[in-house]
Every structure is written in structure tokens, then in C-alpha cells.
Amino acid sequence: MFEGAEHSENTTHKSSAPGLSLESRRSFLAVLLGLGSVSVGTLLSVPLVRFALFPLLRRTTDLKESPVGALTEFSSLTEPVLRTIQIEQVDGWRKAVSEKAVYVTRDNQGRLRALTSICPHLGCTVPWNKEKNQFACPCHGAIFAADGTRVSGPSLRGMDTLETSVRDGQLLVRFQYFRQLVADKEIIG
Numbered sequence: 001m002f003e004g005a006e007h008s009e010n011t012t013h014k015s016s017a018p019g020l021s022l023e024s025r026r027s028f029l030a031v032l033l034g035l036g037s038v039s040v041g042t043l044l045s046v047p048l049v050r051f052a053l054f055p056l057l058r059r060t061t062d063l064k065e066s067p068v069g070a071l072t073e074f075s076s077l078t079e080p081v082l083r084t085i086q087i088e089q090v091d092g093w094r095k096a097v098s099e100k101a102v103y104v105t106r107d108n109q110g111r112l113r114a115l116t117s118i119c120p121h122l123g124c125t126v127p128w129n130k131e132k133n134q135f136a137c138p139c140h141g142a143i144f145a146a147d148g149t150r151v152s153g154p155s156l157r158g159m160d161t162l163e164t165s166v167r168d169g170q171l172l173v174r175f176q177y178f179r180q181l182v183a184d185k186e187i188i189g
């Protein structure tokens with residue numbers, strides 16, 4: 001009985017002698033399998049992570065140009081006119097279309113200029129005062145000339161100009177937001 005068992009033990013030992021033991025091979029395969037699973041998992045998670053972070057990593061908004069009107073409508077412009085434009089904003093996955101009020105006026109060289117109606121002081125909408133021939137903010141009394149330059153009041157700068165271009169006889173404007181309460185125009189979106 002004892003001899004037989006000894007014989008069996010010797011036989012088993014002889015069959016695993018040339019390479020790794022069965023246990024070592026099992027451990028090696030387990031490590032290999034584990035590494036494979038981690039690699040596949042990592043590869044699969046990359047697009048999922050990018051998908052989840054897209055709204056955070058994407059630039060908040062990229063505003064396109066909006067049509068304001070035909071150039072001919074502004075050829076005899078003598079004072080600022082208020083126009084409403086539609087702007088498309090992309091915020092992560094959300095796309096929103098909103099309306100903004102802009103003024104079309106002339107600079108001191110007589111060229112067309114677009115101004116945002118948002119007061120650079122604290123953001124109130126600035127109306128044009130036809131009788132006084134000036135912009136007068138109702139909130140804290142900032143006064144601006146017809147071309148948007150600062151005249152008086154708490155605002156540290158004039159009304160903000162917007163980028164304009166002409167395409168197919170249409171005046172286009174790129175709406176943007178600017179930092180308030182600072183002396184220099186600074187785009188924030």
C-alpha cells in the first residue's frame with residue numbers, strides 16, 4: 001500500500017519536471033487573464049469616459065453669425081436702430097436658440113457698427129433716447145454717445161461692439177458676451 005503510493009508520487013513528479021508545475025501554470029494563466037481583462041476594460045471605457053465628459057470638455061458655446069438685415073436698410077441711417085437677432089448656442093448636449101437685441105449705428109468715420117444692448121456696467125438693457133440723442137441706461141445712469149462711446153456714469157467703458165460682416169448684401173453680426181465692471185472689453189462667451 002505504502003509502496004504503491006510512493007510509486008504514484010514519483011510518477012506525478014516525473015511528468016511535471018520538464019516545465020512549470022501545474023500550479024505555476026495555473027497562476028501564470030490567471031495573471032494573463034487578469035491583465036487581458038484589465039486591458040480590454042480600459043479600452044472599452046475610453047469612449048464611455050469621453051462620452052460622459054463631452055459636455056464638460058466642449059467649449060460652452062460657439063456662436064455663429066446672425067443676419068441683422070439687408071445693407072440697404074441701413075444706408076440712410078442717422079441714429080441707432082434696434083434689431084433683434086436670433087442666436088444659436090450650444091451648451092454641452094443642449095442646443096438653444098434665443099433672441100438678442102443689438103443696435104446698428106455708425107462709428108465716427110460713418111461706417112456701420114453693431115453694438116450689444118447689454119450695459120457693460122451690470123448688464124441692464126440700454127435704451128436709445130431719441131430726444132437726447134444718446135443711450136441712457138435706466139439702472140444706474142450710464143450715458144453713451146450714439147456710436148456707443150462712454151459719456152458718463154458708472155460704466156468703466158463704452159458699449160461693446162460686435163463683429164460684423166457682409167454676405168450677399170446682408171449685414172451679419174456675431175453676438176458675444178463681455179465681462180462687466182471692467183475697463184477693457186473682455187469676451188467671456
Ligand code: FES
Binds near residue numbers: 119120124141154
Ligand atoms: S447696469 Fe447700466 S448703469 Fe448700471
